[in-house]
Amino acid sequence: MQLNERIYKLKGVIQHYAWGGHSFIPQLLNNKEVLEKPSAEYWMGAHPSAPSMILVGNDWVKLNQLITEDPTNTISNSVMSRFGELPYLFKVLDVKDMLSIQVHPTKESAELGFAEENKAGIPLNAPHRNYKDQNHKPEVMVALSEFWLLHGFKSESALEDVLLNTPELKILLPLFKQEGIKALYQFVMEMAQEDVNSMLEPLVKRAIRLKKEGSINKTDPGWWAAKLYEENGLTENIDRGIFSIYFFNIVKVNKGDAVFQKAGVPHAYLEGQNIELMANSDNVLRGGLTPKHVDVPELMKHTLFESVVPDIMKGNPGAGGELVYPCPVPDFGLSKIEMSAGKDYQATSFSLEILIVTEGSVIINQNMVLKKGEAAAILAETQYFLTATGNCTIFKAFVPSI
Numbered sequence: 001m002q003l004n005e006r007i008y009k010l011k012g013v014i015q016h017y018a019w020g021g022h023s024f025i026p027q028l029l030n031n032k033e034v035l036e037k038p039s040a041e042y043w044m045g046a047h048p049s050a051p052s053m054i055l056v057g058n059d060w061v062k063l064n065q066l067i068t069e070d071p072t073n074t075i076s077n078s079v080m081s082r083f084g085e086l087p088y089l090f091k092v093l094d095v096k097d098m099l100s101i102q103v104h105p106t107k108e109s110a111e112l113g114f115a116e117e118n119k120a121g122i123p124l125n126a127p128h129r130n131y132k133d134q135n136h137k138p139e140v141m142v143a144l145s146e147f148w149l150l151h152g153f154k155s156e157s158a159l160e161d162v163l164l165n166t167p168e169l170k171i172l173l174p175l176f177k178q179e180g181i182k183a184l185y186q187f188v189m190e191m192a193q194e195d196v197n198s199m200l201e202p203l204v205k206r207a208i209r210l211k212k213e214g215s216i217n218k219t220d221p222g223w224w225a226a227k228l229y230e231e232n233g234l235t236e237n238i239d240r241g242i243f244s245i246y247f248f249n250i251v252k253v254n255k256g257d258a259v260f261q262k263a264g265v266p267h268a269y270l271e272g273q274n275i276e277l278m279a280n281s282d283n284v285l286r287g288g289l290t291p292k293h294v295d296v297p298e299l300m301k302h303t304l305f306e307s308v309v310p311d312i313m314k315g316n317p318g319a320g321g322e323l324v325y326p327c328p329v330p331d332f333g334l335s336k337i338e339m340s341a342g343k344d345y346q347a348t349s350f351s352l353e354i355l356i357v358t359e360g361s362v363i364i365n366q367n368m369v370l371k372k373g374e375a376a377a378i379l380a381e382t383q384y385f386l387t388a389t390g391n392c393t394i395f396k397a398f399v400p401s402i
Contacts, residue, residue, distance in 0.1 A: 019099055045090050098227070098228065143274050197238050
């Protein structure tokens with residue numbers, strides 16, 4: 001297909017996962033349909049399972065198809081030769097209920113895991129498949145609201161405090177003191193379900209009581225353990241993912257701040273809305289807090305058993321109201337552009353860039369208006385100018401220059 005323009009309107013795909021909310025994404029996109037299913041994620045990119053559509057003339061065309069047909073014009077020869085595709089996937093998330101405890105593999109591990117599952121004849125769409133592709137999945141998120149997540153293991157002193165001061169978990173303290181983080185986590189993740197129930201049932205019941213009394217808040221792991229069960233009551237088998245809530249850092253991220261997740265760091269989103277950018281992959285190894293496939297041995301194989309000090313990024317100021325969030329990977333970069341009426345921002349794309357407006361509206365090159373919730377694809381090596389019509393916020397996904 002002939003691409004005569006350099007900038008196109010882009011339409012993403014809503015993913016209706018059970019943990020999502022019902023209002024934030026439809027309102028952002030000005031979608032007036034009443035959606036019975038939750039809207040958890042809005043995907044913008046060229047992932048083959050849910051590619052975005054680009055408005056070319058009067059026709060909506062799949063972005064991955066355009067890239068395959070004309071990689072030079074869309075993402076550039078250098079990006080195509082290095083990655084073989086658009087190397088990122090851009091998302092908006094609305095997290096109403098907790099996401100799964102998860103770890104993402106390294107590139108090398110993903111290639112090995114993908115080949116092994118192919119050899120075993122596991123279909124790509126099988127629910128028990130771990131590796132959907134051969135790629136790693138580092139990711140960065142920027143909060144669009146107050147956002148809560150689990151991110152990496154607590155410091156050893158903080159872990160010791162939690163075990164000491166949580167009556168139901170105190171029995172685990174000698175094991176942790178003698179053998180450390182990995183032995184502790186392996187023990188609870190491989191524990192027989194009946195033992196998980198006997199340890200966690202009183203913990204959850206106590207947490208629900210404390211939350212109802214208002215004596216704990218979101219910085220306390222008990223608050224989240226209670227949230228999981230307070231509405232529908234305890235299930236026959238208590239989710240062992242609760243151990244992770246107590247062992248991982250509980251991180252509050254304010255609007256506009258960011259967190260990067262590298263391969264091997266265990267994490268889970270708890271609550272809030274964010275912008276997320278990741279390598280173009282759907283590889284997730286899960287360990288609990290989900291009805292999806294959980295594979296504890298595979299999760300353990302790829303987890304970094306080390307204390308993590310969460311790095312909450314404010315972004316590095318650039319020209320024209322841009323804040324760039326440092327991402328230590330070649331696959332993607334993310335920035336936020338905040339502008340007021342009459343202000344301009346100008347740039348030249350290296351590869352294909354995707355812009356989404358989350359507040360206000362903006363004019364691109366004096367001929368395309370992007371309103372709140374609208375997105376555009378800017379092809380490789382294109383000079384463009386943004387002009388604000390009022391206060392506006394734009395997020396930009398890009399590939400760093402090689």
